[in-house]
Amino acid sequence: MAEIAATAGIGKGTIYEYFNSKEDLFFAVFEWLSHKIASAATVRISALGGSAAERLVALNDSVVCSVLKMMDMYSLVMEFWAASSSSVMRKRFKTAFRQAYRDFRAIVTSLIQEGIERGEFTSGVNPESIAAALVGMWDALLLQAWFDDAFEPLKTSKDFLVILLVGLAAEKQKL
């Protein structure tokens, strides 16, 4: 807290004018980063033209690139994950994370759903499962990149998405 106050150029006591506790401040940072990532990553999909496949590729690029740009903050994400497992802060963080993941999955789900309705994607697919896996993949590729400088999350995700899109479009080939 002393270090934060010093960095902010205020006295330690002043922090407590704005936050009731260190945990409150920590949670506020979590929400701030959460919104920052969400708004940076989620390009206005509906505004974007093109096929569902094209938009999925665009979303992939946007998510991976924007998180890569703030890779220096990635350690924070891990701190937040840990917070969601700490007995004291668990509830708050767990709830927030659950909601954040649900929201993000919902966006991707609707994009895939639309692809099915348009006839681009096979109807045999469960949009929610694909969305969850994609969201997870973004998370995890960035995590692997954090551990390994040699790892290329953008290339990897693009390669992967190409294959996935072939699978999604399978029905078309039967026509």
Next chain:
Amino acid sequence: MAEIAATAGIGKGTIYEYFNSKEDLFFAVFEWLSHKIASAATVRISALGGSAAERLVALNDSVVCSVLKMMDMYSLVMEFWAASSSSVMRKRFKTAFRQAYRDFRAIVTSLIQEGIERGEFTSGVNPESIAAALVGMWDALLLQAWFDDAFEPLKTSKDFLVILLVGLAAEKQKL
């Protein structure tokens, strides 16, 4: 440390007969869990018969199920991630994680590589990218399950794998 000693039914000082510091103990737990997960998840793939696709499905089931069985320890994983971002312990944990991910990716990569050589999978694919995404997906689906009791990682991963396998096998359809 006092609590750990109490739980172990030994005195606090005794811990230091076996570990030099709290961090050393923590790292030992990390290595223990690391091996536990690796050996539990990695079914003897080579011993397993069947096509590459079948073995990929088997691996998927094995990984997801075995981690689900030790879900109560999942919070530990998050603590370890956080440790890899903490300034003091960073190096050790980061290195270990990097290696663990590389090892696991290598297993999956070779499985996919084999599928390509056998002609099951399209040669247009980059095995490493697919492997990284799969490994990431397992990680991230379990993470989402940790946050959300309603989330079904096994079902999700199976659904997803089906679509992915269609994409991977695409070349075959051209024959």
Next chain:
DNA sequence: TAAGCTTGACTGACCGGTCGGTACTATATA
């Protein structure tokens, strides 16, 4: 000058690590 804002020295709970000491076993010696 009064009200409100800001501050950083201070407090007390907490915790990792230490150390003097006990107890028990194994080996060597007489």
Next chain:
DNA sequence: TATATAGTACCGACCGGTCAGTCAAGCTTA
């Protein structure tokens, strides 16, 4: 066999450092 010595495992009271949170004193502003 009895005794001495050495090695090993164990213990928990204690120490010193750390840090979130407090509050009386100083400062600013109207």
